[in-house]
Amino acid sequence: MDFLYNFFISPFVQIADSPLFFVEVLTGGLLSGVMYSLVALGFVLIFKASGVFNFAQGAMVLFAALFFAGFIDKGVPWWGSLILTIGVMVLLAMTIERVVLRPLVNQPHIILFMATIGVTYFLDGFGQTVWGSSVRVLDIGLPQTPLEIGGVLVNKFDIIAAVVAGSLVAVLAVFFQKTRVGRALRAVADDHQAALSVGIPLKTIWAIVWTVAGLVGLVAGVMWGSKLGVQFSLAMVALKALPVLILGGFTSVPGAIIGGLIIGAGEKVAEVYWADAIGGGIEDWFAYMLALVFLLFRPQGLFGDKIIERV
Template sequence: MDFLSSVFVEPFVQIGQYPLFFVEVVIGGLLSGVMYSLVALGFVLIFKASGVFNFAQGAMVLFAALSFAGLMEHGLHWSIALVLTMGIMALVAIAVERLVLGKLVNQPHIILFMATIGITYFLDGFGQTIWGSDVKVLDIGIPQTPIDVGGVFINQFDIFAAVVAGLLVLVLAVFFQKTRVGRALRAVADDHQAALSVGIPLKTIWAIVWTVAGLVGLVAGIMWGSKLGVQFSLALVALKALPVLILGGFTSIPGAIVGGLIVGVGEKVAEVFWGAAFGGAIEDWFAYMLALVFLLFRPQGLFGEKIIERV
């Protein structure tokens, strides 16, 4: 009975007694979910353009953060380091297209997926070779102190990250829906051979989408690096993007945001109010259990397209 009480009674009693604290936990979860969404956006971009899950997105986030922090350690102002890192990520994207993806046009998706695994380990090793393996402190002047909003304390850094993510989603949504390049990206995802037959330059499109994914990875790397420090475990943040993608749908940019918010709120609330009943560490596995439920009942996610194959 003690266990049942701690699961079904005590958490709701605590919520009733401390409503402002509950609101604070929910807001913290929402803002944390935005950080997950930033990583998930990179996965969505590559998947929309190639139909392949990009295992290397976490490594791209890490490599971008390492490059940015490394340039700042050499005395460059953060704005100059940012521009140079954007150029570095564009060069990485072009190299990926020229040396890897360009050689694998029309190959099965599993081949492309395995190629992204190879890119992951290369970027991890290459980043360590260039910038070293020490943990780097990243400070670009974003305040980390909480502010009091009606009795609820909200971290200023989390607010800043949420605003940045919102602007990214808006820009990318317009890019995919309203621009000629965005429409070409969607056509390439549907059928590589058909896209080539109507004159869409597949190699150029892939280079563009990998560049955009790299820039999204740079933003995510700066946000996560400022919060956790730039270290090689940062690449593991990408693993938390998997449940986000499963919830939101692999092809939906808004879905990446909604999925991130659900995961962020769910794991924070579960950890704070149900952690004691399950011995803690709910935050480590909650998102994956939630994703498993979605795979059983709605595998395409909340915003993903349901695939119907006729035989």
């Protein structure tokens, strides 16, 4: 009986007793979800262009954060470090396209997926070789102090992250829907051979999309590095992006944001209000359980293309 009370009744009693605290928890969860969405955006970009889940996106986030923090440690101003890191990520994208992807054109998607696993371990090892494995504190002047809005405390850093992520979503949505390159990306994802037959340069398209994904990874790396410190566990953030993609849809840029908001808000509320019923650590597994439920009822996600099979 105690479990049933703590699970079904106690959370609503607590919310009724302190509605402002609930709004504060919910707001913090939504803003944290935006941080997950930043990582998920990189996955969506690669999947839209190749139809392949890019296992290396988490490593790209870490790779970008390592170089950005490393350049700052060498005395380079943050804006100079940003320019240098952008150059590194563009070079990385060109190298991946030339060395890894180009020889695998028209290969099954599982082959490309395995190739991204290889890229993951290379980036982890190369980054550790160049910059070492110690945790780096990344401070680019973003405020970490709370801001009170209508009696609700909100972290200023989370607000800035939300604005940055929202701007990225808007730009990428226009890029995919309104530009020739965006339409070519969707054509390449549907059929590599057909795209080549109508004159779409596959190697150029892949280089562009990996470059954009790398820049998104740079933004995510700077944000996560500023919040948690630049450390190799940042690559594990990619695992939390997977439930985000399942909820929002692997091919939807806005879905990455909506999925992130649902995951962020859900896990924060569950951690605060269901801890007595289930125990601690809900934040670690709640996202995956929610994703499992979505897989059972809507495997394509909220914004994914509905799968129609004709017999």
